[in-house]
Every structure is written in structure tokens, then in C-alpha cells.
Amino acid sequence: MGVVGGVGGYDRRTMATITIDGKECGFEQGDTILQVANANGITIPQYCYHDGLTIVASCRICLAEVWAPNPRNDNKLEAIPKLLPTCQTTCGEGQVVYTDSPKAIANQKAVMEYLLINHPLDCPVCDQSGECSLQDYSYEYGRGVSRFEETKIKQPKKDVGPHVLLYSDRCIMCSRCVRFTREVTGTAELTITGRGNKEQIDVFPGVALDNELSANVIDLCPVGALLDKDFLFSQRVWFLKETPSIDGITSSGDNITVHHNQGLVYRIKPRTNMDVNKWWISDEIRFGWKFVHDEGRLTGAAHKKFGARAACDFVRAYDEIVENMKGKKIALVVSPMLSCEEAYALAKAAVALGGKGATLCVGPVPRDGTDKVFPGGYTVRAEKAPNARGVRRVLEAVAQAEGLGEVLDARGFEGGSFEGVLVTGNYPSDWVTAGFAKACEGAFTVVIDTLGNRLTEAADIVLPGAVWLEKAGVFENAQGKLQAFEQAVPSPTGARSEGQIALDLLAVIEGSGMEQRRVERRVMVVDEGPGQVPGATEVLLPGAAHRYNAAHIRREMAGEYTALSVFETEVSYPVVEAQHTAEMELVEL
Ligand code: SF4
Ligand code: FES
Structure with a gap:
């Protein structure tokens, strides 16, 4: 992606520009509206989009109202009749995008209401609580009340691999995890089964989510559906402090963040570095730190x-x-x-x-x-x-x-x-x-x-x-x-x-x-x-x-x-x- 900063980061005489929520931003051919917004600090809610995966535009939370110059009408700005998925729509010169117009806000509220219909709302016992997009967007874009009076569909909890648990009823079907196993690891252990409200993520029969990068799906999952067995119920995330560090187990030099509290390490997560590990780390690096708190540590001369x-x-x-x-x-x-x-x-x-x-x-x-x-x-x-x-x-x-x-x-x-x-x-x-x-x-x-x-x-x-x-x-x-x-x-x-x-x-x-x-x-x-x-x-x-x-x-x-x-x-x-x-x-x- 060739996104250029909107404030002083480009030459306005040559760089094509787009206006998102009143902010003029430069872009390069092929950049999507969402990519340009992310690069310029403009918040657009997003679930299924991830920089490291293909674009599917399935969650629909990022839809926005787009106005574009019409060359057949003297380049006058005209509203595109339907809301467009900003994660999939490439920028065009002179476009004006509204993510906070009444139409866009109505869509955000509708998507949030739809996603929460069958969600168990079990934040108090969910590990993702405090770092959950569903929770954050519910506060930012949701309705605040539920109109759903019917019985919720209950989905199973599954042990899908050596490091990962799946709580299906929290899943919002963004398919990030499935795309990861297809596009990044090439192992394709995960798939989507069922239709409609019976749709769920699953592993193929007899196949476990067991590859050297499997636990990255935990970070990718925007909600608490894919959980880290090792971290399960061990700390509330708001107690954790974060220290940037480097992989100390292998020669990869992967960039990591150490999450710790009161002198104890609780988990290690990847830190994005496009020149080294991009967005990922191996399970070996993620879980290989346990010797740090080994009871056999030498403690005296x-x-x-x-x-x-x-x-x-x-x-x-x-x-x-x-x-x-x-x-x-x-x-x-x-x-x-x-x-x-x-x-x-x-x-x-x-x-x-x-x-x-x-x-x-x-x-x-x-x-x-x-x-x-x-x-x-x-x-x-x-x-x-x-x-x-x-x-x-x-x-x-x-x-x-x-x-x-x-x-x-x-x-x-x-x-x-x-x-x-x-x-x-x-x-x-x-x-x-x-x-x-x-x-x-x-x-x-x-x-x-x-x-x-x-x-x-x-x-x-x-x-x-x-x-x-x-x-x-x-x-x-x-x-x-x-x-x-x-x-x-x-x-x-x-x-x-x-x-x-x-x-x-x-x-x-x-x-x-x-x-x-x-x-x-x-x-x-x-x-x-x-x-x-x-x-x-x-x-x-x-x-x-x-x-x-x-x-x-x-x-x-x-x-x-x-x-x-x-x-x-x-x-x-x-x-x-x-x-x-x-x-x-x-x-x-
Ligand atoms: S388990 Fe998580 S990452 Fe996978 S589809 Fe569901 S919400 Fe998305
Ligand atoms: S982020 Fe655009 S449709 Fe999901």
C-alpha cells in the first residue's frame, strides 16, 4: 500500500486526494478508503479487514456514504446510491467519504444489533474483555439496548488445537481465522460450516489447528471466540503492562510485546514490523518464555x-x-x-x-x-x-x-x-x-x-x-x-x-x-x-x-x-x- 500522510506528507499539486470525514488525505493508485483512513488516524469500524489478509468485505460494519465527481455532469459531486464497503472500495480522485452521516450511522447500528442477536454477552467471564472490538464498537456504534426477545442460538465450545479454544457463540463470522490458515500458513485447518444462524467456524474432521503459527488466530480474532489456552482466565487484560521486546528464543528477531503484571510475564504477542515478522510470531516464540519463571532458576552465588x-x-x-x-x-x-x-x-x-x-x-x-x-x-x-x-x-x-x-x-x-x-x-x-x-x-x-x-x-x-x-x-x-x-x-x-x-x-x-x-x-x-x-x-x-x-x-x-x-x-x-x-x-x- 502506498498511503501518504494527509498532513504535509504529500505534494498536493501531484498527489491524488480523497476527503474522509472532512480530512483531505493523499492516496496512491489501488489504496482502499479504509487503508487511507487507517493511515491517517481516521477511525472507521472494521472486523473482517486485516492488512495481512485478502479482503472479503463480509462484516459490513465499515460501510460509508461516498460522493464522487461525475464526469458526465461537469464533475459535480454526486452521492453513490448505496453505502460502500470502505475496506474494498479503492479511492478515486476527489471522492468525499462520510462515515458519520445518518445513513452510515444507521448501518453501523444495524450491523451491531445483528451481530449481538445471538452473542452470549458474557463479557464478565470473557478473556477478550477489555481488548474486544465487539465490546468497543458496541459502545461507540451500538444501540445500547437490545430488541431481541427470542431465544438465542447456542453454539458449542471446542478444543480446536493444542493452543486454541473456540467459543463459537462469540464468533461474528469475520473469517479472519479461516483466511489466515489458507493464506499465511497454507495449512487450511479451519473452515466455515452450516448456514445462516447455524453457521460456525470448525476444524475438518480429525484435523487439529496445529501448525507452527496456529496461535496467531487468537490475535486475529476481533472478539473472544478464539482463545489462548495458556492465558485462559489468568489475568484481566487491563491489569497487564506492555513492554516492547525482541524474540529471545530463536534467531528470527521477531518483534514482540511482553504483557506482564507485578513482575510476572503472562503472555507474549507479536508487534508489527514489516521488515521482520510482519504481523505474526511462531507458537514457539509465543509460548517459549516459560523458563523465565522456572522454579529451578538459580538465585544465589x-x-x-x-x-x-x-x-x-x-x-x-x-x-x-x-x-x-x-x-x-x-x-x-x-x-x-x-x-x-x-x-x-x-x-x-x-x-x-x-x-x-x-x-x-x-x-x-x-x-x-x-x-x-x-x-x-x-x-x-x-x-x-x-x-x-x-x-x-x-x-x-x-x-x-x-x-x-x-x-x-x-x-x-x-x-x-x-x-x-x-x-x-x-x-x-x-x-x-x-x-x-x-x-x-x-x-x-x-x-x-x-x-x-x-x-x-x-x-x-x-x-x-x-x-x-x-x-x-x-x-x-x-x-x-x-x-x-x-x-x-x-x-x-x-x-x-x-x-x-x-x-x-x-x-x-x-x-x-x-x-x-x-x-x-x-x-x-x-x-x-x-x-x-x-x-x-x-x-x-x-x-x-x-x-x-x-x-x-x-x-x-x-x-x-x-x-x-x-x-x-x-x-x-x-x-x-x-x-x-x-x-x-x-x-x-
Ligand atoms: S472465530 Fe474469530 S476470527 Fe474466526 S471468524 Fe469467528 S470472529 Fe472471526
Ligand atoms: S471491514 Fe469492511 S466489510 Fe468488514
């Missing part, structure tokens, strides 16, 4: 005492690391689950510890099969780590500038011999192979990880790290795009981001005090308001050099190494959307 593992505080652990690794032949393994800034901070700590004797390595990069491209263009990536490219980019820049050897991959690390190893994990599940564990044997082993495994059992020092939703940073995806993400929730008490651990280590190596920093960390407030500050506007506090701040590190790395200047110039930041506010008066109870 530990060291080996008389051959057994014992809890210790971070300062003691840092002292032992410096004591045993300073000036030794050491290896740093940076997990591809970590951010670019953390890779940089850890590499600086490794250089401070091992000098030219430090070897930098990229940790194991999990893969599962091959990339799968769907008919709608979405790619499920085989690489199950978000930042293998970014970590390698940073480590290579540091290694080259500091005169270190080649940056190794996991296999190269396994073939090496070191006096000390500093290993980072942060994978969603057990990642330690026999070969990797063997390569650490005999070396003083420091492991920073989030979940316990055979390496944390055997390590000399274990430090609990933070998962990606608990910190800010930048990931480089499979397309080479550098994308910033924000902190959504706080890390568990006792855990610290890998970047903070690296800065702490650097401070201990340099001999500056730890106590002051501990106080500073305690005053950090997370999960207040709509997400953390985006990387672009993170506040750099004077004197807080030892507090991990991704924006601060990005600026430092771009300034210190020319090869890393891209972190100043090419990082894309999430667009923070305006918060919606209710027009309804809030009544105190």
Missing part, C-alpha cells in the same frame, strides 16, 4: 568449599575469580542467548583478567532442522538462539583490537586447553553436552547461568544470570538487523544480569569498591508504568558507571572500536505506542 558446593556472596565469588584467573590462560564462552552489550562487557572483563592469554569463544548455537518458510512469507528459523551473529561481531571486534587470537566456536573451545574458563549459558533448557563439560574439566570453572545443569554442579563458581526479559540490550537477528529490546520484568532476587556481573568483575579487578554499587542497584525500580525506558532514552546517571546500562555500554563500545560503531548508527528501537485511554467517565465505587 555459590562456590566450592572443601570439594562441595556452598552458597557465598557475590563479592566473595568475584574475589575468588580474580584470585584464580588473573594472568592465566583463560577462555570466555559467551552464549548466543546474551545481548551484544553483555558480550562486550564480558569480553572486557576477560581481557582484564587474562590479558593476551584470553581466548574469546561463541557458545553453542542450537539448531533444529532447517528454516521453514510459510506461503505468507513467515520464516520459522532453525537456529534457536537470538544473537549468535551479534555476539560473534562484538567478540571479533574486541579480539582484533586487543590482539587476541581467533574467536572460537563451541567446537573450537572443546578442542582447546585452558587454566580457567568463564562460561555463560542462559538457554531455555539443558544445553551442556558431554564434550563441553569435559573441556571444562581441569580448569578453574566459572559458570554464569539461569538454570542448573551438570556444569553448574561441577563448577568452582556459579553465578545466577538474568534472562532476556529481565534486562535491556541489542540482538542481531538472522537477517543481520540490530534491534534493541527493553527490560520487562525484574530478575529473581539474588540473580544479576551477565552485563552487571561483568562490570562488577571489572571493578574488582580495578580495585574500586563494591558496597556503593550494591546500594545503587537496590533503588532500581522495574515494572512500573508501561515498560522500562527504551534503550534510546535510557538515563545515563553521572557516577553510575558500574551500574549496568545497555545504552551506556552501546555508546562506549561504539566509541572505543570502529568496528562497533554500528551500535550507534544502525540499532533500531521499538516505537513506543501511545497508551489508549478510555473516553468513558470512570466512576469510583
Whole structure:
């Protein structure tokens, strides 16, 4: 679509224009009235239309009164006798559209009344309540009262797939879900059965809605008919705060929004980015965050005492690391689950510890099969780590500038011999192979990880790290795009981001005090308001050099190494959307 902004966004001498509800807007050949209205912030109610699907014009709520110049009558404006579906009607030069004329309003009210005839009106127990188009439009365009006195048709509830429930009697038959499975996934599990008021969405006999993108139908459903089994009845949506983030499970770099409350993540939804994931995310990304709140999360530093593992505080652990690794032949393994800034901070700590004797390595990069491209263009990536490219980019820049050897991959690390190893994990599940564990044997082993495994059992020092939703940073995806993400929730008490651990280590190596920093960390407030500050506007506090701040590190790395200047110039930041506010008066109870 080539919609051009209506205010100063086009050249009025050349651009064709259309007037919608009194606002003159530019358009390009082929744009529909609804697309131009959406692009210019003009609200037209819409159910069946979606930018990513074919146009069917079936719900009829978007109908408007259109006046067009008649060339046979000296180009005088004349009303087109019937209301037109704005989602399907392409713009014409000089057209004037009214979505608030008496005819258009009468249609909106009639459609709303029709859609609610058999609707159960069960908003109080519906998960969609608070983010439901039917609810919103009922308030904006509905009649306010029902004239229907007959018995409502009851439709069944169905378990249609591993992630999705169908509450048929809430369905308004917009067919978005059916079109999605036909046009985007090409799997066509969903169909429409029956006629008239018996019409319903269904799966074909013996076929479940079970493809890698299946849960996108939940977002597509404008009402509460298709529901997320995982989120079912877990939170009212108005309690949720939203933080823009990036997929931290695979190399796709899909743009996501994290919905959380009181430090707990409740669901992940796609955030539109036409260059990366368009409107969709895979089920793996949507539901793969559960390890964030795993009961087995590591929450305290530990060291080996008389051959057994014992809890210790971070300062003691840092002292032992410096004591045993300073000036030794050491290896740093940076997990591809970590951010670019953390890779940089850890590499600086490794250089401070091992000098030219430090070897930098990229940790194991999990893969599962091959990339799968769907008919709608979405790619499920085989690489199950978000930042293998970014970590390698940073480590290579540091290694080259500091005169270190080649940056190794996991296999190269396994073939090496070191006096000390500093290993980072942060994978969603057990990642330690026999070969990797063997390569650490005999070396003083420091492991920073989030979940316990055979390496944390055997390590000399274990430090609990933070998962990606608990910190800010930048990931480089499979397309080479550098994308910033924000902190959504706080890390568990006792855990610290890998970047903070690296800065702490650097401070201990340099001999500056730890106590002051501990106080500073305690005053950090997370999960207040709509997400953390985006990387672009993170506040750099004077004197807080030892507090991990991704924006601060990005600026430092771009300034210190020319090869890393891209972190100043090419990082894309999430667009923070305006918060919606209710027009309804809030009544105190
Ligand atoms: S289930 Fe939802 S998306 Fe599918 S047709 Fe019904 S209202 Fe539309
Ligand atoms: S949005 Fe136009 S008819 Fe449904």
C-alpha cells in the first residue's frame, strides 16, 4: 500500500486526494478508503479487514456514504446510491467519504444489533474483555439496548488445537481465522460450516489447528471466540503492562510485546514490523518464555568449599575469580542467548583478567532442522538462539583490537586447553553436552547461568544470570538487523544480569569498591508504568558507571572500536505506542 500522510506528507499539486470525514488525505493508485483512513488516524469500524489478509468485505460494519465527481455532469459531486464497503472500495480522485452521516450511522447500528442477536454477552467471564472490538464498537456504534426477545442460538465450545479454544457463540463470522490458515500458513485447518444462524467456524474432521503459527488466530480474532489456552482466565487484560521486546528464543528477531503484571510475564504477542515478522510470531516464540519463571532458576552465588558446593556472596565469588584467573590462560564462552552489550562487557572483563592469554569463544548455537518458510512469507528459523551473529561481531571486534587470537566456536573451545574458563549459558533448557563439560574439566570453572545443569554442579563458581526479559540490550537477528529490546520484568532476587556481573568483575579487578554499587542497584525500580525506558532514552546517571546500562555500554563500545560503531548508527528501537485511554467517565465505587 502506498498511503501518504494527509498532513504535509504529500505534494498536493501531484498527489491524488480523497476527503474522509472532512480530512483531505493523499492516496496512491489501488489504496482502499479504509487503508487511507487507517493511515491517517481516521477511525472507521472494521472486523473482517486485516492488512495481512485478502479482503472479503463480509462484516459490513465499515460501510460509508461516498460522493464522487461525475464526469458526465461537469464533475459535480454526486452521492453513490448505496453505502460502500470502505475496506474494498479503492479511492478515486476527489471522492468525499462520510462515515458519520445518518445513513452510515444507521448501518453501523444495524450491523451491531445483528451481530449481538445471538452473542452470549458474557463479557464478565470473557478473556477478550477489555481488548474486544465487539465490546468497543458496541459502545461507540451500538444501540445500547437490545430488541431481541427470542431465544438465542447456542453454539458449542471446542478444543480446536493444542493452543486454541473456540467459543463459537462469540464468533461474528469475520473469517479472519479461516483466511489466515489458507493464506499465511497454507495449512487450511479451519473452515466455515452450516448456514445462516447455524453457521460456525470448525476444524475438518480429525484435523487439529496445529501448525507452527496456529496461535496467531487468537490475535486475529476481533472478539473472544478464539482463545489462548495458556492465558485462559489468568489475568484481566487491563491489569497487564506492555513492554516492547525482541524474540529471545530463536534467531528470527521477531518483534514482540511482553504483557506482564507485578513482575510476572503472562503472555507474549507479536508487534508489527514489516521488515521482520510482519504481523505474526511462531507458537514457539509465543509460548517459549516459560523458563523465565522456572522454579529451578538459580538465585544465589555459590562456590566450592572443601570439594562441595556452598552458597557465598557475590563479592566473595568475584574475589575468588580474580584470585584464580588473573594472568592465566583463560577462555570466555559467551552464549548466543546474551545481548551484544553483555558480550562486550564480558569480553572486557576477560581481557582484564587474562590479558593476551584470553581466548574469546561463541557458545553453542542450537539448531533444529532447517528454516521453514510459510506461503505468507513467515520464516520459522532453525537456529534457536537470538544473537549468535551479534555476539560473534562484538567478540571479533574486541579480539582484533586487543590482539587476541581467533574467536572460537563451541567446537573450537572443546578442542582447546585452558587454566580457567568463564562460561555463560542462559538457554531455555539443558544445553551442556558431554564434550563441553569435559573441556571444562581441569580448569578453574566459572559458570554464569539461569538454570542448573551438570556444569553448574561441577563448577568452582556459579553465578545466577538474568534472562532476556529481565534486562535491556541489542540482538542481531538472522537477517543481520540490530534491534534493541527493553527490560520487562525484574530478575529473581539474588540473580544479576551477565552485563552487571561483568562490570562488577571489572571493578574488582580495578580495585574500586563494591558496597556503593550494591546500594545503587537496590533503588532500581522495574515494572512500573508501561515498560522500562527504551534503550534510546535510557538515563545515563553521572557516577553510575558500574551500574549496568545497555545504552551506556552501546555508546562506549561504539566509541572505543570502529568496528562497533554500528551500535550507534544502525540499532533500531521499538516505537513506543501511545497508551489508549478510555473516553468513558470512570466512576469510583
Ligand atoms: S472465530 Fe474469530 S476470527 Fe474466526 S471468524 Fe469467528 S470472529 Fe472471526
Ligand atoms: S471491514 Fe469492511 S466489510 Fe468488514
